[in-house]
Amino acid sequence: MKKTLACLLAVMMLFSALSVAASAEGACDCGHAPIIFVDGFNASDLIQDEGTDSERVVFPFPGDAIPNMLKDNVATVWDLLDTRFDAATEQTVADAVKGLLHGTEMNDDGTPLYNVTVDWRYPTDPAHSDGRYFKFNFDWRLDPFFNAEGLKDFIAYVKELTGHDTVHLIGFSQGATVLNTYLSQYGYEGLATVIWYCGAHNGTALVGSLFSGGLRMDAASATGYVQNATEDTFLFNTLSALLQGLTDIGITGGVMDLVNKSLEKFYADGVMKDIFLSTFGKMPGVWALVPYEDYEAAKRFVFGEGEEAAPYAALIEKLDRYHNEVAANSDAILQAAQEQVGKIGVIAKYNVRMMPVVDVADTQSDSLIDTYHASCGATVADFGQTLGDGYVQKIDDGHDHLSADGIVDASTALFPDFTWFIKNAVHETYIPYNDALLHHICDSDRQPDVFEDEAFPQFTYYSPAAGTTAPLTKDTDERPDLKPIERIMAFFRRIVTFWKKLFRKLFVVE
Numbered sequence: 001m002k003k004t005l006a007c008l009l010a011v012m013m014l015f016s017a018l019s020v021a022a023s024a025e026g027a028c029d030c031g032h033a034p035i036i037f038v039d040g041f042n043a044s045d046l047i048q049d050e051g052t053d054s055e056r057v058v059f060p061f062p063g064d065a066i067p068n069m070l071k072d073n074v075a076t077v078w079d080l081l082d083t084r085f086d087a088a089t090e091q092t093v094a095d096a097v098k099g100l101l102h103g104t105e106m107n108d109d110g111t112p113l114y115n116v117t118v119d120w121r122y123p124t125d126p127a128h129s130d131g132r133y134f135k136f137n138f139d140w141r142l143d144p145f146f147n148a149e150g151l152k153d154f155i156a157y158v159k160e161l162t163g164h165d166t167v168h169l170i171g172f173s174q175g176a177t178v179l180n181t182y183l184s185q186y187g188y189e190g191l192a193t194v195i196w197y198c199g200a201h202n203g204t205a206l207v208g209s210l211f212s213g214g215l216r217m218d219a220a221s222a223t224g225y226v227q228n229a230t231e232d233t234f235l236f237n238t239l240s241a242l243l244q245g246l247t248d249i250g251i252t253g254g255v256m257d258l259v260n261k262s263l264e265k266f267y268a269d270g271v272m273k274d275i276f277l278s279t280f281g282k283m284p285g286v287w288a289l290v291p292y293e294d295y296e297a298a299k300r301f302v303f304g305e306g307e308e309a310a311p312y313a314a315l316i317e318k319l320d321r322y323h324n325e326v327a328a329n330s331d332a333i334l335q336a337a338q339e340q341v342g343k344i345g346v347i348a349k350y351n352v353r354m355m356p357v358v359d360v361a362d363t364q365s366d367s368l369i370d371t372y373h374a375s376c377g378a379t380v381a382d383f384g385q386t387l388g389d390g391y392v393q394k395i396d397d398g399h400d401h402l403s404a405d406g407i408v409d410a411s412t413a414l415f416p417d418f419t420w421f422i423k424n425a426v427h428e429t430y431i432p433y434n435d436a437l438l439h440h441i442c443d444s445d446r447q448p449d450v451f452e453d454e455a456f457p458q459f460t461y462y463s464p465a466a467g468t469t470a471p472l473t474k475d476t477d478e479r480p481d482l483k484p485i486e487r488i489m490a491f492f493r494r495i496v497t498f499w500k501k502l503f504r505k506l507f508v509v510e
């Protein structure tokens with residue numbers, strides 16, 4: 001037995017020696033280390049029983065799933081609007097939500113219930129000197145420690161495939177939780193650059209709030225969110241203008257009040273808890289998106305305390321491990337990367353409405369990740385506000401770190417000189433500047449800062465209407481390029497406002 005093991009070890013050592021020799025032989029001298037892009041949530045479909053007759057995509061659910069669900073439950077929707085619904089109606093809703101996510105369920109210990117895999121393969125094309133990304137996709141439900149191990153293997157594979165002994169590493173969105181877990185477990189060797197791009201490694205206020213009972217709708221943010229999420233087509237523009245009109249005259253708010261009343265009852269009756277514990281509440285990967293400061297409250301909300309939480313002990317142990325080893329040390333992990341790798345970058349976006357489903361809907365964000373967390377501590381005004389006229393930069397380090405629009409003070413960020421901000425850019429929306437900035441940092445032969453290149457200043461302005469970017473300065477013309485339908489709606493809104501004011505003057509004693 002021992003002999004077999006020794007033989008096996010010898011063979012393995014021979015092979016690993018050969019593979020090292022092979023990669024040294026194939027060493028590439030192009031001067032461009034490959035870029036590994038650790039992608040975010042839902043970058044690849046989740047497939048159940050892949051390769052069998054029963055193979056099916058379990059996430060994302062098809063676009064018609066929600067309309068169909070509503071159609072099948074018209075009576076329930078009606079009951080909900082009436083807000084006098086009973087336990088049976090609540091059960092119908094809970095079952096419908098769970099049905100949407102069927103296939104993604106987890107066991108009580110945070111491992112997958114079904115045989116689900118990610119629709120993604122290792123790339124085989126070694127070309128890299130053009131700066132293309134080698135994307136690392138992962139099952140977003142799983143423990144970041146598991147995914148970090150997958151990332152370690154992938155980095156080794158890309159090094160061998162391309163003949164380089166270093167890689168640039170970018171963590172995008174949820175990918176930053178995997179990136180930080182990787183750094184905490186496997187260190188900083190063999191990395192040429194580390195970038196946190198709209199990174200959720202410090203969690204996001206959105207998930208923190210959802211996991212601590214903050215689900216609630218708000219008319220202004222719902223309208224704003226729909227408007228920045230919709231496409232530039234006549235239909236969408238008309239719908240979005242119509243929604244704005246409904247909001248202006250208070251109808252959206254009325255509907256939201258009804259929804260919120262239902263939600264309150266759902267919370268009070270424990271339906272929300274039931275939904276959580278059948279879906280996202282048992283996914284360690286999603287738990288990693290809860291900010292450090294919200295974690296304990298979120299645990300109490302989802303699992304309860306004492307005996308009630310006992311069935312989830314194994315899961316909670318996993319969550320605590322991420323929380324204590326990675327989330328609690330986030331700043332230290334980034335600082336060590338800066339010191340040991342020598343080249344890092346933090347990129348955050350702002351001035352986009354947060355998804356409207358939380359009590360933090362006014363938080364400054366890129367729609368999903370709030371700017372405070374993505375920038376590792378910049379001081380930011382709430383959405384639609386500024387830091388104030390007389391605002392003075394909090395930390396005087398001899399640089400100007402206050403954005404010309406008065407919304408962001410980068411001086412309190414972990415790396416004020418290595419943190420870039422893009423205004424008006426939605427979290428996942430592609431704009432060429434995103435890539436240009438990522439390549440600028442990767443291509444630099446030493447730590448670049450936000451002052452040395454005019455093309456990549458601390459604050460960049462993105463015009464969604466024109467699709468262009470430019471440095472944000474006091475002279476930036478921020479009037480949006482209105483689409484024709486919006487011009488018409490703006491005109492009507494002005495007329496309505498005028499009549500409302502006149503009406504108040506004539507008939508209402510103030």
Ligand SMILES: [Zn+2]
Pocket residue numbers: 028029030031032033128129162164
């Ligand atoms: Zn090369």
Ligand SMILES: [Zn+2]
Pocket residue numbers: 397398399401416417
């Ligand atoms: Zn500075």
